Structures are given as C-alpha cells and as structure tokens.
Amino acid sequence: GAVVSQHPSWVICKSGTSVKIECRSLDFQATTMFWYRQFPKQSLMLMATSNEGSKATYEQGVEKDKFLINHASLTLSTLTVTSAHPEDSSFYICSAPRAGTGGNGAEAFFGQGTRLTVV
C-alpha cells in the first residue's frame, strides 16, 4: 500500500486564488520531504526541499514567496501555491525518504501527485 499520501489528487481553482497541497508519510517519520513539478510530457523537476522545523530550501528559479512550504510535523508537509495563475497549472508530486533495511540506505517514496488546473 501507499506509504506517502498526497491530497488532493486534483484541484481546479480560479486565477488569483491560493491552493494548498498536503503530503503525509503514513507509517514513518520524514524529517525531509521533496516537492516536484511536472509539466506535460516532461520529466519531474525538483522545486524545493521541505525540512521539518526549519525553512525550506528552494531550487534555483523557484519563487519561495509563491510556493510556500510548511513542514510542521514529522509526517506532514504542505505546499501552498499562492496567487495561482494559469501557468502554474501542472502536476505536483511530493516525495519522502524512508530508511531502508540491509544497509542499503533509504528509498524515496512518492505521493500520488496533485494535478492543479488554474482557470
């Protein structure tokens, strides 16, 4: 079953409004989570790293004031797209690493993704 849950799976909003996307680790704690964005027929692009209890780290070219990230607990990170515009329409995906077994380090688990459409 899913180990990372993302909600909502899709959302339509009006231009100028804000949208919040949640990412939860279901049976493990994640001090770090990652947010990706994917445009049609393109690969995933990392937007930011969400750190529990501290500020998020944004990739170059990603506006931190537009994409607000809050990692308030060890199992929840949220991404808020503020003042959304049609060009923000995309598929947003979160990821959380979970410690692996057998000395192979952690694996990255991904949420189901959220398709945002701004009209």
Next chain:
Amino acid sequence: DAKTTQPPSMDCAEGRAANLPCNHSTISGNEYVYWYRQIHSQGPQYIIHGLKNNETNEMASLIITEDRKSSTLILPHATLRDTAVYYCIVRVAFKAAGNKLTFGGGTRVLVKP
C-alpha cells in the same frame, strides 16, 4: 550525481521480456543505479537499485556491467500495466546525500498486446 542516457522510447510485446538500457559512463565508485517508473498521472514508483552486483526482486532484474558504465533493467514478462516512463538515476546512497532524486528524460515504454 552522474548523468544517465536512456533511449526516449521503446515498444515491447506483452508477455515478452523488456530490456531497458541505461548508460552512465561517468558513474563514481560510491554511486548506485536506481530505477523508478511513472505510470501516467501517478507518482513515480521505486523498482530496484544496485551498486555493482546484479539484483533481482519481484518486479524486475537489474544487470550492471562489470565496468559499471551501463546497466539494463529487465522486466521478465511485460504486461500492459507495465506501460510507463522508466527512469534510470545514478546517485550516492540515500543516507549519504540528502535523499533527493534528479530525474532525466527516461524511457517511455509502450507494451503492446
């Protein structure tokens, strides 16, 4: 993290083995080869990873060349549900480097009846 090169697309027949190549000629000694796949409109799914030995699990097999400059993901009996984009990613072990993944273009695999 080392760069990878994959063919942009490939078709395979249902029930046959699908062999997906990946070149990673600049791989470092402490870097693993990871494979993920993304079915349309879903988040990526972990498949398998390895360092230098061949690996097998319930989903696939990973064959890494002796010089580690390339690898092949093998889906032993492809089904229609294996249609997806497959990503080959080379990076150090998660515990060592912040855990983020950098995705390339991947290979768009279409399994045909």
